[in-house]
Amino acid sequence: MNFLRGVMGAQSAGPQPSGAETIQKLCDRVASSTLLDDRRDAVRALKSLSKKYRLEVGIQAMPHLIHVLQTDRSDSEIIGYALDTLYNIISNDLEEEEQDDSEEENSQKQVEDLGSQFTEIFIKQNENVTLLLTYLEEFDFHVRWPGVKLLTALLKQQGPPVQQIILVSPMGVSRLMDLLADSREVIRNDGVLLLQQLTRSNAAIQKIVAFENAFERLLDIITEEGNSDGGIVVEDCLLLLQNLLKNNNSNQNFFKEGSYIQRMKPWFEVSDDNAGWSAQKVTNLHLMLQLVRVLVSPSNPPGATSSCQKAMFHCGLLQQLCTILMATGVPADILTEVREQKNVFIKPAIVVLLMSMVNERQPFVLRCAVLYCFQCFLYKNQKGQGEIVSTLLPSTIDATGNSVSAGQLLCGGLFSTDSLSNWCAAVALAHALQENATLKEQLLRVQLATSIGNPPVSLLQQCTNILSQGDKIDRRIAIQPVIDGTLTISHGKARDLE
Template structure:
């Protein structure tokens, strides 16, 4: 009865009133902890065991430490020990019958995820612009830990945590030379391909270029962050770019980008980012450029097609001029709804597919993808004259359209696609009215093939159209482009079409007297330019400015003796019908126009610019803008020069100017490289100084510890000596006591004998 009474009293408060569970647990814990009698502690433990199944959470949070204490204190009491162990066993068992357990576990998991997400976002914000904090975080194994988290979360197939981690890695690397060196030296670049996990990797680990898995919005965001990470490591004109480009090529990133941009079913925004990353990966790198030129793919044809568009076709488009112009980008924009996949075509060179996308062969590609493909082509030929020559040799007229010939059997080359796009504009006015960028992108690509390459210009100049055997007069390619320009202006086409053709002719004719001779051999061309530039012209000021720039080039470099229209013919016409002031004003107006100033190195189309059927704000290629800024003043002043100046004098002046410009460019490049090297050396010096400072601190710490150890050793020796002396004294005392004990024993025996 005492047992039940004690248990009942533990569960009831004063005056017999029932107490709440938490209050009861608190009182029992207090009795266990502060009880002086074993019986009181035993009864409280038994009562606590009785409550353990109904109040697990309260006992677990308040009583575990008390139970452990009483278990140590009363370990000899079998009843207490048994009750404590049974209570702890109940507390540790999973309660699967109660819904609250799972809910509590989910709450705890969500709390942990929120804490981790908040911490990652905090680090993202704090490392965005703090170089010192970036170094501190990076050298705490941040890259290895972040990449491990990304891998655990499923790489690009993961959630928002993956995006935050990738953003943090970018913050640590952007504009930070030392962190980039550390990232490369710790072989983290070799771990980037693993971030493509689940995309194009089959069960056997073999790369599948089709990448047919579905793409969620978060997955697309994660992939774009991976591509941005690659671009951070290959920023143009950076001291680490060449080394990082080499490392990325060796670990297979270049091939992954080719497959992602050209053979996968990735969303348009992902493909555009992949094109930009690939463009910077091969920029000014001959090995990577050659690797792209040799790449052969099985393209996904086309990436997306709107199923509600009756004009969409499941058959691959042809590559001939007429069919190309009829099938090339009736809208130039894709939709996020109603898409379906189409069967892949046969294998073809990757660069052919890049050109096909840029010039508008595939329905559904957005302008952002086409602009990105154009940037990739520019990087492909940048300072690569051999590649320019190879592409120039592919500039063959497209074959006649034959509906009985399968599209994949027809000739396909970059040059054929470009010529088809340039001609297709005239053959399909409806397409030209809705999408002027077919010809505009083609002229941009064509101009990059010809830029600063005399031999490529000569090859293009030799291309003619027309079958002489059938009585047709041959027409040179430069005449065909001039004719297309005239049709565009007179037909009221979008201003972008005329600007594209004029920019191409300016690049082609610059410093090429033979090209100018052929261009001016048709008198209508000069008359057309004069009409465009004349004060009475109603054409767009940008068209007038480029026409004036082209006319100035034709005058400046017109040195062929047998030319039909010479410098002496051109200058009087300019002075009488245009005037020097108006001529200069035309060039100035185009240079001061908003589209001209808005040109940026990385041709980009924002999503807001291509929605609701609008055309993007692309009017000028950045390389042409730089070309015009470099040469307009010289071209503008040449109009006032005497037409009777001999070529050697002018050529010598041009040569001197060219040499000076070349030397100036070389010096600027050298200074830029030296600045980069100095920055890198400063960074290394700072790291070395920090390492030296750390070593000095460590040395001081070691010396301090050595001094402490020496002092402890001396103290130990002194204690040992004292103990040894004490030990000797004790031995002496022990010997004396033994003697005394022996003496006492002898006396005791003597007394016993005497008593007997």
């Protein structure tokens, strides 16, 4: 700091110069000094002032810092200082200060405006970004790491234009992929964050990153970090995988063809003792399950979804999901996410699912997730619809009463005193009848025992009785689709008799 004190002058020499004046003197020194040591000291001083005097340093020093990057690349120390200084004036990461809410909101807006404006100035010349990309190839830690942070900040501030510059830069994306192979974890981890920003909402870059072996490297990192038991690094890798796969059919196909689905199986291995899940593990499992949903989303091409489903079945991933579904001690929000895996649902778990749906002690979101899963299972699935309705018919009911069927659970929920059970069961039953006239007709045969000693009544009659009662409007609305489906068939049969 001797150099900085020399620029500012001794206290006994008179009034201290303002921050802007000091910064101007430092900029003059960077521009005019012929000695590298002098320039390096001046840039280091600018770095130390860049957080407190962000605006002044940004306005006065940016052209000089860019010039340093262009002319002094043989000295890694001055390059590192220049990159750090540019990061400080472009990034919106501020140290926390005590402010009231209104001051904090205004300050944050000003900070965001500054970062965006300085980024716009920096990227106005495309070669500035291209120059930065060359520094990311340097192995020196004091150059590569601040370069990664600076490019990440630029992408956060002005994503689309920076993406476009990198996309047209020769080997621009490929240079960044090398960060994932860096043996220094801090650079590798920040490289993952950089690629998150780079791939956001840009299908062209997503494809390049995927074909540059990103899947292999990310899955290796996840494995090294402990899969779902890993820390924030696993979360960051999973977020990057989502960027690469979501709504990108080409990458999804490449992921499947590369046998990467099989490598997801260990993610869902849970121990017998599931007590005490950490918040990070819950977050990781959520993201892992969301990736499964991305691969089997109904919005994907039908053939792509089907092939991913088959791959999940054959590699045992589906069985792992079912194990989680049946396990004890798994947090409710993870069970909710598992049960929303609509396109990898299997029939043996259906009774367990419905038990949760009609149990009023279960969380609301969990019960809704079961209903959603059940609806998707029955969608255009006449065989599945038939199996559900058959459990309601007298010929298939277990006379010993030793087992609980899906039909019994639905009927129990339909006539429960719990309004949500009524709603869920009625909607589920309506989906079992949807666009299936044969099953609607069979449902007319269903007889229910209302109480001991009284004759049974038909399901249709019991639904009508509920509808005629004046209480609980939501219950009556839920019952209506079931009645509509069965009445249509009932009236048709009456017309045939006439």
